[in-house]
Amino acid sequence: AQSVTQPDIHITVSEGASLELRCNYSYGATPYLFWYVQSPGQGLQLLLKYFSGDTLVQGIKGFEAEFKRSQSSFNLRKPSVHWSDAAEYFCAVGAHTGTASKLTFGTGTRLQVTL
């Protein structure tokens, strides 16, 4: 069974500082990997996804993530954080079960941005 680990429950960074959120996955085949962001009281918004090909993927809002198969990781990065980035971030792996698909999420990392 697939699983996702986000080791950091809560991270605080200063506005303008760089950010890296960690994600490790466990899956027996080539994974489909996603990062979603959730603002308070809202649903999930897709930031970026990795299916295959280039291991460095670019997303919205200036985010990027790098797939490292050897480390089973898919860390999310942003070079300069803005106060509006404060939210909860979820890493997910998409499993292919027959013709169906489902997402398995990590427990999330809450990002606080100080001014």
Place this chain on the structure above:
Amino acid sequence: KAGVTQTPRYLIKTRGQQVTLSCSPISGHRSVSWYQQTPGQGLQFLFEYFSETQRNKGNFPGRFSGRQFSNSRSEMNVSTLELGDSALYLCASSPAASGGAGETQYFGPGTRLLVL
């Protein structure tokens, strides 16, 4: 295109009651998935519907059920509500053009259910 819509947005029920939540997917999307989000358990997959058929199911009791209509709209039902069912219920849709594997799922704003 309009996004995924869910109704109602907020709901308060008492233990033992049942509840029905509704989800309208993005136009043209044929797959609808449901997730439960709680502080303790995080985001957990409930089930997925495609062409009015449930084709994937998570580890939830039979009190949780769903269905999908011919226009891809979906409903989920929880019978005999328990306090632990208080959660944010999220619906997600995907095109299912390639069968669903690895497709991006687009989420609605969720329905927040409070069971008293």
